[in-house]
Amino acid sequence: MKQVFKDRPRAPERGAAVNPDMAALQEAEKARRLLAAIVESSDDAIASKDLNGVITSWNKSAERLFGYTTEEMVGQPVTLIIPPELHADEPQILAKIRAGERIEHFETVRVAKDGHLIDVSLTISPVRDEKGTIIGAAKIVRDITEHKKIERALRTTEKLAAAGRLAATVAHEINNPLEAVTNLVYLAKRDLQDAQKVGAYLELASRELDRVAHIARQTLGFYRDTSTPVPFDVTQTLDDLVFLYETRFQTRKIKVVKQYDQGVAVTALAGEIRQAFSNLITNSIDAMSAGGTLVIRAARSHSWDSARLPGVRITILDTGSGIPPQHKAHIFQPFFTTKADIGTGLGLWITRNIVEKHGGTIRVRSKAGLKEHGTAFSIFLTLEGRLAGTEKDDQADASSLRSSKRMVVA
Amino acid sequence: MKIIVVDDEPIIVDTLVNILTGEGHDALGLSDGKSATKWAEMMRPDAIVTDVLMPGMNGIETAKAIMQLLPKCRIILFSGQAASTDLLAKARAEGYSFEVLAKPINPDVLLEKLNTPENSSGS
Numbered sequence: 234m235k236q237v238f239k240d241r242p243r244a245p246e247r248g249a250a251v252n253p254d255m256a257a258l259q260e261a262e263k264a265r266r267l268l269a270a271i272v273e274s275s276d277d278a279i280a281s282k283d284l285n286g287v288i289t290s291w292n293k294s295a296e297r298l299f300g301y302t303t304e305e306m307v308g309q310p311v312t313l314i315i316p317p318e319l320h321a322d323e324p325q326i327l328a329k330i331r332a333g334e335r336i337e338h339f340e341t342v343r344v345a346k347d348g349h350l351i352d353v354s355l356t357i358s359p360v361r362d363e364k365g366t367i368i369g370a371a372k373i374v375r376d377i378t379e380h381k382k383i384e385r386a387l388r389t390t391e392k393l394a395a396a397g398r399l400a401a402t403v404a405h406e407i408n409n410p411l412e413a414v415t416n417l418v419y420l421a422k423r424d425l426q427d428a429q430k431v432g433a434y435l436e437l438a439s440r441e442l443d444r445v446a447h448i449a450r451q452t453l454g455f456y457r458d459t460s461t462p463v464p465f466d467v468t469q470t471l472d473d474l475v476f477l478y479e480t481r482f483q484t485r486k487i488k489v490v491k492q493y494d495q496g497v498a499v500t501a502l503a504g505e506i507r508q509a510f511s512n513l514i515t516n517s518i519d520a521m522s523a524g525g526t527l528v529i530r531a532a533r534s535h536s537w538d539s540a541r542l543p544g545v546r547i548t549i550l551d552t553g554s555g556i557p558p559q560h561k562a563h564i565f566q567p568f569f570t571t572k573a574d575i576g577t578g579l580g581l582w583i584t585r586n587i588v589e590k591h592g593g594t595i596r597v598r599s600k601a602g603l604k605e606h607g608t609a610f611s612i613f614l615t616l617e618g619r620l621a622g623t624e625k626d627d628q629a630d631a632s633s634l635r636s637s638k639r640m641v642v643a
Numbered sequence: 644m645k646i647i648v649v650d651d652e653p654i655i656v657d658t659l660v661n662i663l664t665g666e667g668h669d670a671l672g673l674s675d676g677k678s679a680t681k682w683a684e685m686m687r688p689d690a691i692v693t694d695v696l697m698p699g700m701n702g703i704e705t706a707k708a709i710m711q712l713l714p715k716c717r718i719i720l721f722s723g724q725a726a727s728t729d730l731l732a733k734a735r736a737e738g739y740s741f742e743v744l745a746k747p748i749n750p751d752v753l754l755e756k757l758n759t760p761e762n763s764s765g766s
Contacts, residue, residue, distance in 0.1 A: 408723030409652050412747040416658030419750040484698035
């Protein structure tokens with residue numbers, strides 16, 4: 234059915250109703266025109282295609298968004314607006330449509346006539362004829378370029394804020410051992426005649442230097458942006474973070490309990506997962522200003538939703554002040570913070586983004602009572618860390634990441 | 644000169660006490676602000692060298708308490724972290740002005756500071 238919404242339907246016959254069949258036909262025609270008008274005036278780009286992926290209709294907003302006119306598009310394959318590296322998506326989309334499935338809010342990239350890439354959210358539904366046979370698909374395309382831009386800006390902001398917090402921690406962790414080394418070198422020079430003393434000072438100095446070196450290695454690697462997932466040891470990453478925040482645990486009298494399964498590893502963007510863990514641990518530290526216990530658990534497990542999906546569950550549990558019930562609904566929202574002085578309100582939002590980008594899930598349980606209080610965040614990561622990749626700035630890179638997972642779930 | 648050194652990192656306290664003692668000072672090392680205040684009252688030191696960010700009573704609270712007990716006591720704060728500037732700004736708003744040295748401090752610089760009268764120290 235090659236139907237172009239833009240084409241004006243034949244004006245219905247006016248005059249005395251002839252017979253009931255005719256009246257029904259006129260009603261149907263009226264409804265069809267109304268629908269066509271709605272489609273035509275919609276702010277969202279709306280198009281339809283047949284089961285071979287050939288465009289059958291193309292509304293005004295689609296013309297505006299992609300730069301192709303209706304005349305140019307109708308009869309053309311839909312792949313005209315799909316970037317070449319994502320062409321493989323189309324048969325999968327068509328297969329789903331044939332199976333009568335609907336694809337909702339599928340975030341991907343499309344390409345306009347002038348070649349520029351557009352971040353879009355697609356909703357594609359099967360179209361049936363009067364007998365119920367699927368004959369094509371209707372597609373609503375929402376331009377989410379602005380939305381994506383804002384998301385990226387927010388992420389950058391949070392990265393800067395996190396870098397600032399990290400710099401403060403690093404300054405403290407590095408300047409203290411440096412102070413000790415400076416003093417020890419002074420003493421070694423002063424007591425140069427006493428080989429035994431000098432030996433002892435140098436031994437201590439060397440230990441302090443190891444501390445500085447370790448912290449530098451940890452933190453300088455912290456924000457290294459790896460764009461490809463790598464297999465990494467989850468417990469090692471958790472240990473490194475515990476080491477990094479060691480003094481904070483000591484000064485706040487926080488006891489750290491580690492419960493690890495042996496050899497827990499996942500394939501993921503190591504730096505980002507590390508940031509997610511770090512956000513949860515620092516939140517726990519902030520919640521335990523009067524001391525407490527931090528339990529860090531890493532166990533081989535399976536998904537909450539599907540017992541067949543193997544993965545790793547990391548739980549960060551504290552005996553801190555807890556999340557008041559009225560805040561629970563908001564903690565993952567951007568800019569929600571109860572720590573006005575030091576918080577950006579983006580930590581948990583980012584954490585959830587990172588986890589979900591890896592196809593994982595995050596859950597929270599918390600009690601904020603006087604007697605019983607504390608919070609437990611659990612992150613489930615699949616072993617293979619399938620990437621949804623919605624945040625890379627590099628469009629081409631982003632689309633290839635997208636195609637790798639989004640289609641699996643779409 | 645009688646000097647109290649306060650820092651929650653034992654290795655820093657130990658080395659500073661060693662250095663100050665070696666220069667003929669009578670130095671006592673402590674790990675927290677509360678005991679520093681207690682000892683200051685008994686020992687009546689000429690100077691106190693204290694870390695800023697410590698668990699419990701921080702260096703600025705310690706300095707304020709000792710200032711009230713011993714107005715003539717020389718107070719030198721040292722810190723490894725920028726976060727201490729917030730604490731200092733707060734103290735300044737309350738009318739206290741302290742000199743803060745950034746860690747790591749060259750011991751020669753610290754000794755020189757202690758040997759120079761406060762009003763001519765220039766910082």
